[in-house]
Amino acid sequence: MLNKLIYLILFSLLINSPLQARSTETIVIVRGNGYYPPNEMMDADQQLSGVHIDIVRAVAKLLNMPIEIKSLPWNRALHLMEKGEADAITHIGKTPEREKFALFYEGNTLSTTRNGFFILKENAADFNYTGELQQLTDNTIGTINGYSYGIAFDSAEYLNRDTGTDTEEVLLSKLIRGRFPIAISKIDRIYFIANKNKVRDKIIFLKPYMPGVEQYIAFSKVLNHQKIGLKFAAALSMFKTTLQYRQILAKYGLQVNDSSEP
Template sequence: MQWIPAQVGTRGTRRGGWLLAFVLLTLSPANASEPCQKNLRWNDDPPYSMLLADGSVRGIHIDTHTTVLERLGCKTVLRKLPWARALRELEAGRLDILPGAFRRPEREVYAHFSGSVLPPARNLLFTHHEAIGNWPADSLQALAETPFRLGAQIDVLYGPDYLQLMSDPAYAKRVAMVSQRSSLWRMIARGRIDGAIADEHTGAWEIQQLGLANVITATHIVVSTEAAEVALSKASNDLAFVAAYTAALQELVSDGSYQQIVARYLTP
């Protein structure tokens, strides 16, 4: 089925000529009356997607992509799926849109990718307010030469710099390993370790929720960065819809709406 927006009018005109172009391209008597409805994946991953106390599902990814679909005149249906199953459902066409996906050759067989529209996901070093002043550095490797005490999650990979450090048995022995990231924040607050690595948005949200924003801060040290994209199932999305979706997502960034969504969850 080709895509046709459910609503076209002055609102669409404001979003630019690209929307009208795709409407004309895909319009036909056979599909003009078919409503646009897309399945969007979510899971418990604050602040990107989460179940709120009022029973609603919200978060940076949810607000971003429901807004894009609304601008395209599409209804959003949320599906809670663990990551591995989400990929299988995307391949089968039972899941239409999967945010936060990294482009891999095996995934390109069954998914279109939006390209790097949203800012890259960065892993930052978070430290106690006093720690980074005690040992000023501009990289994780530079801190390895100091008494800085790092904490990390078991079986979590933070990028090549971290892997290089952990390949040294003497350094790896110094790193405090725990299963839950919340334990790392509490260990920093209590002075048991000096810092930990986390996704910049996830770390900021969790620290804020724990009431530790006045104790723990994100540093300028970027441990790793890789641009995630939006994966759209080839089985349920044609190229016209993928192009329109990508354009609408880009506009969300350009007009400041995406930054407002991020601030909604990360501003104290």
């Protein structure tokens, strides 16, 4: 695996070199159009903001790389990447299937998120979970359509999943209404939504949580964006050593080495 030092060396070699022909045009970056605080969301003025957005824009500016960020339904964003109709995608976890069409470079990690299983607090006595996924085989687990929750969960084909949900807001609502007894999602995001909707006291997360999942900006393998992806990774690795990076995290109440975010 390329470490940070190697990315810094790459950055020094690439910063003055031309990008591939397509990158002289605007780089189209797609993302899911959900509400993903603090990483990707609409601010009070209905402008796209968040940790990922600010970081991507800052690194693109450093590289003098014109970008356009498009918000789309998640499966549509994935489809455009598969077909080579988008240059990059944000807030995406690495899976073997996605590696067929997207480039996941270590230096292009935007954050690390932690998933967990949550249930209605009133049903806590029905679950005896100690971290073994086999303990959940008798339940239908609510999930977001098209999402990856890490290799351990994604590869557990013996689990029963309800995949008919597109956002965390709806996932939480369905759990509360009894559509399924248990669901999996990002811990901080569900707590944020639950607090906003005044239902925080109705749910609990089962422990232990799932392993952290790295979230990337991944560039198109279909469009042969290896050089662009490596250049961005080198610049992003360097950017993470700067005061500006720490200021972006602080803006959203985070800090370097936060347990659930960058």
